[in-house]
């Protein structure tokens with residue numbers, strides 16, 4: 001891409017915006033221009049919100065969720081079922097399940113799926129920390145809310161193997177999640193139904 | 202949209218990101234999550250770039266371009282043809298012409314098009330400042346590089362009327378077949394214009 005002629009400050013803004021998912025070089029330019037035009041209404045507040053987020057956002061050392069406290073709001077919520085852990089690949093999946101109001105339990109964020117082709121092994125995911133959460137006797141059920149992809153299902157099998165011998169019951173989301181589909185793109189009704197109809201794994 | 206459960210800081214980030222062109226609520230959530238995950242590589246630099254932009258970006262009081270100096274880099278470039286002003290609707294059009302390397306002249310950013318239906322009249326655009334730039338005797342030609350839309354062409358006519366009596370020559374962009382364009386996909390008006398404006402081969 002050639003320069004915008006608007007100086008290095010805008011060039012840098014465009015380049016960084018283009019690294020956001022969903023924005024290519026052209027839409028990054030449009031976004032930068034919208035920001036600069038709406039300086040007081042959009043650019044200044046967004047710069048502030050990002051600075052606050054950068055200063056305050058933490059990863060929960062219990063479940064891997066993203067929040068401003070550690071343990072996170074969900075882990076420290078006394079109204080939630082502490083006997084059930086919903087295992088998700090990514091924080092976006094946790095958000096999707098919470099938006100669906102599918103279940104009021106705890107979560108465990110794996111941070112990805114096993115992917116031998118990409119060199120992602122069990123040690124790269126938060127699996128051991130899940131096993132130790134399941135070893136205290138407090139947890140009765142682990143719901144594997146992983147994507148219905150090959151890597152997701154491989155990950156589900158490996159976790160199930162690792163939890164053999166612990167007292168927890170392992171279940172997975174009901175079919176109803178389209179094969180190959182990603183949780184983040186599903187509607188709330190489908191997610192809620194899949195939680196309700198979960199089956200033993 | 203329901204909450205992300207990640208706290209008000211992330212909610213605010215998502216809401217502000219969703220106001221960028223090209224990002225809806227879903228992609229704003231993905232962008233926010235990408236930012237938070239890549240805190241040091243993306244969130245902190247972008248927050249910084251936005252803060253710098255907010256502090257330093259100005260609108261050129263001569264031409265309406267966006268830059269960090271006033272007059273802008275283009276208005277103060279001695280290598281540019283000062284006898285020609287290219288009139289554009291928006292800074293994004295100025296950027297597009299500069300990327301194309303189409304002409305090394307000065308610009309004038311109208312800030313929109315006349316749109317009676319949307320209540321945009323001549324007084325809402327930078328037309329009077331164009332007329333005064335054209336009254337000094339330094340400018341020989343005004344090129345109307347406005348969009349080939351009804352509003353764009355109405356705007357072109359109004360500007361042409363306002364410049365009657367000044368010594369400047371008014372021209373507009375040629376209509377024709379886009380470079381690389383296939384005739385089969387062009388509308389009849391474009392094809393007819395391209396035939397009328399045919400050039401010796």
Ligand SMILES: [Zn+2]
Pocket residue numbers: 060061062063064065071072073074075076
């Ligand atoms: Zn947590």
Ligand SMILES: [Zn+2]
Pocket residue numbers: 261262263264265266272273274275276277
């Ligand atoms: Zn200027």
